[in-house]
Amino acid sequence: MLESISIPMDKKNLRKLRNQDNNPCIDESDASQQCLNVNSYDKSMCSNYFLRYKSCRKYWQNIMVLRRREGVKPDMPTAAERQEMIAAIGGKPY
Numbered sequence: 001m002l003e004s005i006s007i008p009m010d011k012k013n014l015r016k017l018r019n020q021d022n023n024p025c026i027d028e029s030d031a032s033q034q035c036l037n038v039n040s041y042d043k044s045m046c047s048n049y050f051l052r053y054k055s056c057r058k059y060w061q062n063i064m065v066l067r068r069r070e071g072v073k074p075d076m077p078t079a080a081e082r083q084e085m086i087a088a089i090g091g092k093p094y
Contacts, residue, residue, distance in 0.1 A: 020079035025056035055094035 020026060032053050035046035043050075060082075064075045077085065086092055 022076065024060040024076065024079075024082055025053055028053040028056045052094060056092075059094050 018026065023029075028049070032046060032049040035049045036043070039045040060076065063077065063085075067073075067075050067077070
């Protein structure tokens with residue numbers, strides 16, 4: 001019988017994952033999880049949510065790489081900066 005493996009997560013890491021300044025894709029992650037919950041974990045029903053999350057991560061990873069190259073700190077824009085960037089281009093590009 002297969003047992004589920006649980007990876008212990010301390011409160012510090014959990015807070016970091018849920019921090020808007022560190023994780024720009026919290027909304028997409030939550031939507032993916034909610035889809036799985038609603039659809040009894042049938043992944044085929046949630047592929048659009050997974051693609052949107054993956055696109056979000058890829059987009060912000062590219063922004064981080066560009067900022068590092070240009071010497072901009074912090075590498076990841078803050079939540080407020082990201083909102084301004086998204087508004088400037090007319091909405092989320094992913």
